[in-house]
Amino acid sequence: MTAFDFDLAHTDGEARAGILHLPHGDVATPAFMPVGTLGAVRGLHPDEVARAGAQIILGNTYHLHLRPGEDVVRALGGLHRFTTWPKPMLTDSGGFQVFSLETLRTISEEGVEFTSHVDGSRRFLSPEKAMEIQWALGADIAMAFDHVVPGGSAHAHAEEGMERSLRWLARCRTRHAELSEGSIAQTFWPIIQGGTFPDLRLRSLEGTLALGPWTGTAIGGLSVGESKPVMHRVLEELGPRLPRDRPRYLMGVGFPEDLVEGIARGVDLFDCVAATRNGRHGSAWTMNGRVNIRKATNRTAEEPLDSACDCETCHRFSRAYLRHLFVSDEILGLRLLSLHNVRFLVRIGEQARAAVIEGRFTNWRQDWIGRYTQGDDR
RNA sequence: GGUGGGGUGGCCGAGUGGCUAAUGGCAGCAGACUGUAAAUCUGCCGAGCAACGCUCUACGUAGGUUCGAAUCCUACCCCCACCA
Numbered sequence A: 001m002t003a004f005d006f007d008l009a010h011t012d013g014e015a016r017a018g019i020l021h022l023p024h025g026d027v028a029t030p031a032f033m034p035v036g037t038l039g040a041v042r043g044l045h046p047d048e049v050a051r052a053g054a055q056i057i058l059g060n061t062y063h064l065h066l067r068p069g070e071d072v073v074r075a076l077g078g079l080h081r082f083t084t085w086p087k088p089m090l091t092d093s094g095g096f097q098v099f100s101l102e103t104l105r106t107i108s109e110e111g112v113e114f115t116s117h118v119d120g121s122r123r124f125l126s127p128e129k130a131m132e133i134q135w136a137l138g139a140d141i142a143m144a145f146d147h148v149v150p151g152g153s154a155h156a157h158a159e160e161g162m163e164r165s166l167r168w169l170a171r172c173r174t175r176h177a178e179l180s181e182g183s184i185a186q187t188f189w190p191i192i193q194g195g196t197f198p199d200l201r202l203r204s205l206e207g208t209l210a211l212g213p214w215t216g217t218a219i220g221g222l223s224v225g226e227s228k229p230v231m232h233r234v235l236e237e238l239g240p241r242l243p244r245d246r247p248r249y250l251m252g253v254g255f256p257e258d259l260v261e262g263i264a265r266g267v268d269l270f271d272c273v274a275a276t277r278n279g280r281h282g283s284a285w286t287m288n289g290r291v292n293i294r295k296a297t298n299r300t301a302e303e304p305l306d307s308a309c310d311c312e313t314c315h316r317f318s319r320a321y322l323r324h325l326f327v328s329d330e331i332l333g334l335r336l337l338s339l340h341n342v343r344f345l346v347r348i349g350e351q352a353r354a355a356v357i358e359g360r361f362t363n364w365r366q367d368w369i370g371r372y373t374q375g376d377d378r
Numbered sequence B: 001g002g003u004g005g006g007g008u009g010g011c012c013g014a015g016u017g018g019c020u021a022a023u024g025g026c027a028g029c030a031g032a033c034u035g036u037a038a039a040u041c042u043g044c045c046g047a048g049c050a051a052c053g054c055u056c057u058a059c060g061u062a063g064g065u066u067c068g069a070a071u072c073c074u075a076c077c078c079c080c081a082c083c084a
Helices: A046-051 A061-066 A070-075 A078-083 A095-100 A127-137 A155-180 A198-210 A228-241 A256-264 A274-280 A312-316 A319-327 A331-357 A361-371
Strands: A006-012 A015-022 A025-029 A031-034 A057-060 A089-092 A105-107 A112-115 A122-125 A141-143 A187-189 A217-219 A248-250 A269-272
Touching: A006 A331, A015 A256, A015 A331, A025 A031, A025 A331, A031 A057, A031 A274, A031 A331, A046 A331, A057 A061, A061 A070, A061 A089, A061 A122, A061 A127, A070 A078, A070 A127, A078 A089, A078 A127, A095 A105, A122 A127, A127 A141, A127 A155, A155 A187, A155 A198, A198 A228, A217 A228, A228 A256, A256 A269, A256 A331, A256 A361, A269 A331, A274 A331, A312 A331, A319 A331, A331 A361
Parallel strands: A031 A269, A057 A089, A089 A141, A141 A187, A217 A248, A248 A269
Antiparallel strands: A006 A015, A015 A025, A105 A112, A112 A122
16 A cells, blocks of 8 residues: 555445545545634644544645745644644645635636735735645645636536636646655645536546546535536536546535435545534534524523434533523534534444445435435424 | 703613604524635514504603604603712
């Protein structure tokens, strides 16, 4: 085994169970990666994140470039040492901010000029610059700097973003190769774009693979406003065509049901801010539906958020106490719900993995879908 | 006892003749959130109804002036400050 190898020992239909070897450790897949944009999974202590079962977390190029600056991170020994997170990390490239900060940026072929949301200063991110920043941050996996377009984009616009992402991918690859010079400290993954259009997705896949080989492949531009059936269709189109022996990373996804459906379509890795954001906003996932912890029905509820959950929050605290924390603006409440939600998604990966290994994924999925309630509980 | 200030919807607090069922804030209720500009944002928040509109009750109490009053006048009740 060498760094960045992916051991795919088990498959069950399209679903897969593998082990991804990275410089900072192994990642058993399928796996959910909590998002730690600024070098912290918002609100949580690294030990808590690890105890919740997270094997790898994300950081963000754009945000860490603005604050504290990659020079600071590098001076402090890189993102791992800086944050004290000892396990694998992945950094996103800032490509998502091309989408999410649409009103604060201008795209050109050279790159993207952002007006910093922090202080209004002009910051230019190009494929090369994104690679340089990520190399300085030093995560195990760096992502290509791509051009993400909204889910409802017309064919022409989706095509523009996809073709530009391909051109930028070639530049990213060149720059990353120069920076790493054969080092095995960091690998670099491409991102397939193409919006909701099959022809564009296939063109993106073809163009991406032509620039390979890659140690992993990401699917981007989903969960950005398109419907779930459309997302499923895109995954079904891509799944069988992606390199079988390499991990597939579905970026920005998702909600619990999205993980299950993604795994069923051959996805190995996920990340999503919903676990921590919804947690901070008082919403917790359970198999019986989402719990809005602020609801009056929880005022005197002695039960845990989710009696079937093994997280530290559910192990110890009543809904009534959690509600009290939220109503009182005690930050512990935000932390405890974030922790539960992270564990909820991590556990889906663990359960799906076990099911794949034991060859009962189809049954597990059906059972899970049958039991899971998407709406509010009660 | 005197002088001055004040009593507004659960709380705080604007408003000083019509555009006021009454600005705001808090509390309360509900919803949204998918590679984090988010401990954020949105909606509701006197009652009732055949409810995108209508009716009723409301700004300490009781009267009055006026086409029209939370807003002006009178009396009373209560609170605060200062003086006796």
